[in-house]
Amino acid sequence: MDWDTLIHNGTVVTVNPDFDIIENGFVAVKNGRIVDIGALTPDAGRSAAGECVDAGGGIVFPGFVNTHTHLPMTLFRGLADDLPLMTWLQEHIFPAEERYITPGTVGPATLLACAEMILSGTTTCCDGYFHEDAVAEAVDAAGIRAVLGQGVIDYPAPGVGDPSKNVDHALAYTEKWRDRSPLIMPSIFCHSPYTCSPGTLRRAKKAAGDLIFQIHAAETRPECRRIQEEHGRSPIAYLDHLGVLDERTLVVHAVWADMEDISILNRRRAAASHCPLSNMKLAGGIAQAVEMLRAGIPVGLGTDGCASGNTLDMFRTMDMAAKLHKVAASDPTVMDARTILEMATIRGAEALGLSDRIGSLEKGKSADIVVLDTGSPHLQPMHRPESHLVYSAGGADVRDVMAAGRWVLRDRRLKTLHWPAIRDAVDGIAASISTNG
Ligand SMILES: [Zn+2]
Structure with a gap:
């Protein structure tokens, strides 16, 4: 099977046309794309994946598209x-x-x-x-x-x-x-x-x-x-x-x-x-x-x-x-x-004219994937994951984010950005705004 990344042990909210929700599901990624998705990862697939990420029973869903x-x-x-x-x-x-x-x-x-x-x-x-x-x-x-x-x-x-x-x-x-x-x-x-x-x-x-x-x-x-x-x-x-x-x-x-x-x-x-x-x-x-x-x-x-x-x-x-x-x-x-x-x-x-590439977790689409940690009290118990996403969860519950097959967030750590440097630069600009009005 030879996957680059396997995300498993999560409730996968696909947002596909049938709005399928897969309990104890997995998503397999290769070359930036979703190559397989389903329930109960086969053991052979797990051993063949380059990287195995345990979603810890959390929610796995497609990355948000902010249109403005x-x-x-x-x-x-x-x-x-x-x-x-x-x-x-x-x-x-x-x-x-x-x-x-x-x-x-x-x-x-x-x-x-x-x-x-x-x-x-x-x-x-x-x-x-x-x-x-x-x-x-x-x-x-x-x-x-x-x-x-x-x-x-x-x-x-x-x-x-x-x-x-x-x-x-x-x-x-x-x-x-x-x-x-x-x-x-x-x-x-x-x-x-x-x-x-x-x-x-x-x-x-x-x-x-x-x-x-x-x-x-x-x-x-x-x-x-x-x-x-x-x-x-x-x-x-x-x-x-x-x-x-x-x-x-x-x-x-x-x-x-x-x-x-x-x-x-x-x-x-x-x-x-x-x-x-x-x-x-x-x-x-x-x-x-x-x-x-x-x-x-x-x-x-x-x-x-x-x-x-x-x-x-x-x-x-x-x-x-x-x-x-x-x-x-x-x-x-x-x-x-x-x-x-x-x-x-x-x-x-x-x-945005991009629905052939993103917006849902389906085979062939880009691996734009979010893993949400549902371990906090405000997300327990979980009857319907889509209800949690809309009415109970917040940004701070996001654990991992993959964009086009590349991790940009792992365990709440930014992988592509250096936060202290960004904060210093923005602080400097903000200081001049508050000084000069
Ligand atoms: Zn505007």
């Missing part, structure tokens, strides 16, 4: 909370970005984000920010998978002083990273329909070509009013009118997408990223994620950046998403644990 981040914004975690979106953005975040976002700060900030994601079981993220070249270097060094979008906005932005060059800048970045790393998929991220002109949106979509095109849209009611006044349409209908919605477009938030907008997204086969924590904190509203899923739109979960969402821990987002929709619908049966876990894994992978 702004990784370097870990630097601004907790800097400005409890404010309306526009005040938060224009009076706090944009000025802080202008002063502190440089290639030199983006690297350590992204490594901090990667450490946090790995330690809480995320093996794939979809990011949009500035200096994305430095973001890509850091994520690649961390050894996790990512769709990384260079930001486009019609204002001077970090690394792009002249907005008329924003799309050219993004295109140069995508060309550089197109085939550079098997883990990094470049992308273009337009900030929003209200900060990018129609021409910029069209040009950016064209430049993205077959890569993922990301955009925040329909996030708040004032945004919808403004787009309606200026363009006579809802933000989603406006983007459709511009021809930028298709199966390679990821619409982030879509909080105010109504049934007509949902049918547009569905018709164009566009995907959505649902970020309930950020939407709740900024009081943006409640996206109709249940209806979007019902319509067949691939809807993944996202944390958003740490400046608005404060955490990259997908366990918290899953728990919050499940409960938010139950309250909103006055129906405890909506967004059950299985649906939420699928959104955090396979639906997120679909939203």
Whole structure:
């Protein structure tokens, strides 16, 4: 059998189409892929494996797919909370970005984000920010998978002083990273329909070509009013009118997408990223994620950046998403644990066009695997592992993480990142932020 790694003695939550859960199961890995999966490891397989990892009766599940981040914004975690979106953005975040976002700060900030994601079981993220070249270097060094979008906005932005060059800048970045790393998929991220002109949106979509095109849209009611006044349409209908919605477009938030907008997204086969924590904190509203899923739109979960969402821990987002929709619908049966876990894994992978490679534990897929320790009191006893993952577990319960067949976390120790060095670098930047305001 000759496997590189065998993970055994775990409850394997496959998130395959039948949502099979294998008691006392194993997952075998070779050359970065899952080559076998099942119950009760044959002894011969155990002796033939290069490395044998005992899951200790814990839960083995596919690495989370976080469909919306702004990784370097870990630097601004907790800097400005409890404010309306526009005040938060224009009076706090944009000025802080202008002063502190440089290639030199983006690297350590992204490594901090990667450490946090790995330690809480995320093996794939979809990011949009500035200096994305430095973001890509850091994520690649961390050894996790990512769709990384260079930001486009019609204002001077970090690394792009002249907005008329924003799309050219993004295109140069995508060309550089197109085939550079098997883990990094470049992308273009337009900030929003209200900060990018129609021409910029069209040009950016064209430049993205077959890569993922990301955009925040329909996030708040004032945004919808403004787009309606200026363009006579809802933000989603406006983007459709511009021809930028298709199966390679990821619409982030879509909080105010109504049934007509949902049918547009569905018709164009566009995907959505649902970020309930950020939407709740900024009081943006409640996206109709249940209806979007019902319509067949691939809807993944996202944390958003740490400046608005404060955490990259997908366990918290899953728990919050499940409960938010139950309250909103006055129906405890909506967004059950299985649906939420699928959104955090396979639906997120679909939203990023990666479901043939990741998002579930199945033969032939990439070995993006998490082992969760269930030995703590808050995870005992265990009747239904998917319930534990969504409602009881937290990032701190993650014991081991493998990305593309390589361990990035073993026994809570980061394998690809040097935490003391990251912490020192981030402390230095944070000190200058708190000194200068
Ligand atoms: Zn965002």
